[in-house]
Amino acid sequence: MATGEIKELPKSWAMLGGDGPESYTQNSSYQKGVVDASMEMVDDGIMEKLDLKSLGFESTNDTFRIADFGCSVGPNTFFAVENIMKAVEHKHHAQFNNSPFSGFQVFFNDVTTNDFNTLFKALHSNEKYFSAGLPGTFFGRLLPRSTLHFAHSSYCLHWLSKVPKEVLDSESPAWNKGSIQCDGLKKEVTKAYSAQFQSDMSTFLEARAQEIVGGGLMVIIMGGLPYGVLMSQAGIGMYYDLLGSCLIDMAELGVISEEKLDSFNLPLYYSSSKEIEEIIKANGNFSIERMDSLSHNIWKTSRETKIKVSVTGGRAVFQGLLEDHFGSEVAEKTFENFETKLDENFSIIDGAAHEHIDHFILLKRNVN
């Protein structure tokens, strides 16, 4: 195990399992929008940057191996990998014309506590490729050396491996009292979050660099911020602040203690493309083939739907985290309060002057 690798993440990092009305499966339309928006960029990237000849596919007739890091329980991961496969087949046809393609093996990765049972149930009817589940944190090695041709990670890497401890420490200048996120308003807090992001992202890149063959590609999609925009100025930051205000309400009502409240922060960091670029360059194993923002809009719907999606989507992602820290009763009350408050404040969030962005990053593994 290389330095910096992480053995396991907290249980609560997993999305809400099963396929019921509150599950991630049924409440990940925003994340699906991200995948949809990225498809053309993925297609272009494969067509222009993937050279199956240099990967040896002409002579070896090897299986093309894909991994989705942070796949959750579906169905978004299926859309993503099926799109990748289509594009690779297309490219294979373009490069080798009539020679038959030997097929795909797809590894679905997420934390050990992810609901793989639900994922596998949705998967089993598909016979177009060999598939395997890869349990464990992607902040560590998961596959043998140089065995992967294409890595994909959608909407995970703005999750940190942990909340930086300084922001929960009342003795530290980075103490983030009064906020549950890196809102950008306090320099020391931002610095602590940014350092954690840099460490995690470097660990991720180092692990993938071992696994991906020279010439192999990696697509990373993650939440971020336009350069110079603070989290508290963006709609998504206001959304987290509102969730935080619901927890503050719980403390004021005496339902939770102030200490309990102060010891909670979201393990999220929305980075700028400049920060990401610096980390990738410092790592040195990948060339940046494309760095872009996704444009997508899932908001062309009624106000009621927007609010509903915002609440259920938030639950599917954060319920585990809140339950783990505050217990299920407080989590439940918080989400109920959140729904009411979101209804009251939705125009502010919806009309925020700034929006976060979703980074699209296409990397190519250097040939050693």
Added chain:
Amino acid sequence: MATGEIKELPKSWAMLGGDGPESYTQNSSYQKGVVDASMEMVDDGIMEKLDLKSLGFESTNDTFRIADFGCSVGPNTFFAVENIMKAVEHKHHAQFNNSPFSGFQVFFNDVTTNDFNTLFKALHSNEKYFSAGLPGTFFGRLLPRSTLHFAHSSYCLHWLSKVPKEVLDSESPAWNKGSIQCDGLKKEVTKAYSAQFQSDMSTFLEARAQEIVGGGLMVIIMGGLPYGVLMSQAGIGMYYDLLGSCLIDMAELGVISEEKLDSFNLPLYYSSSKEIEEIIKANGNFSIERMDSLSHNIWKTSRETKIKVSVTGGRAVFQGLLEDHFGSEVAEKTFENFETKLDENFSIIDGAAHEHIDHFILLKRNVN
């Protein structure tokens, strides 16, 4: 997909999930005994029959890939694969002395409805090898061509992909009225079960033949019968007959209909080594390196413990099957009745003139 491949098995083929008091995890001591008893044979087989040089390990420094087909939820699968890894490392050391070994990737396979979540939870703390879950029936292809160095399957292949339809058909001479198993007393029933076994085993061998590299090994452990012994004469057959009698009681009490009873048979077939040998030879892709019976005895314990283990072990394996066919209430009543009857009749089963055997088969994939 090759002819004969099966896409998916019924949900109820999975062992009882979770890790609670009734789970397979906690009630698979017999199956653990089988694994324990096989360890030395596996070690010897690897030492004598595995040639890492001819597999190219001298030059390629490839990862050694192992798959356990029908792994269930643990912990037996971990004992088995860890033993295999130890023996392979030992052999590597013997063949290459000081050169470093590149490591292992282990694929854990079982049906899609297997409780992989429980399996992965037990797995995650291990860092000595790369691991992946492989959901889907082993009566079909699961891995890319020629990517496996060692296949293992313990106590699964006496399970059929389905109950042969003739034995449930009142119009057929093979109708198995009055019995829930292939008890060996009716030639036509045995023939139907045997034909299904032959078909399933051939399908399994064909799929593995595609996946295993030339020179790679496969260990198969499965329940069977000594040549000439009928199932109804062996302790295990009496055990199933007793379970069957509990279902007959349910019909006589009017809890289930006679049609419901008649439409149920266990998808199990205990074969002779002669039958297995013929199937392997007909398949033609493997040489038989060793064919043996395991000797093991988990019965050196008190009568009470024996009965308890027999009931809970039976539940962990067959509860899904019974619930699926008769509903959970009937299944529950049946197992309660079974416990009482087992207590009354235990000396007959324990003192049976014959015992089933557990086959140990070591195969080597031919080099094409």
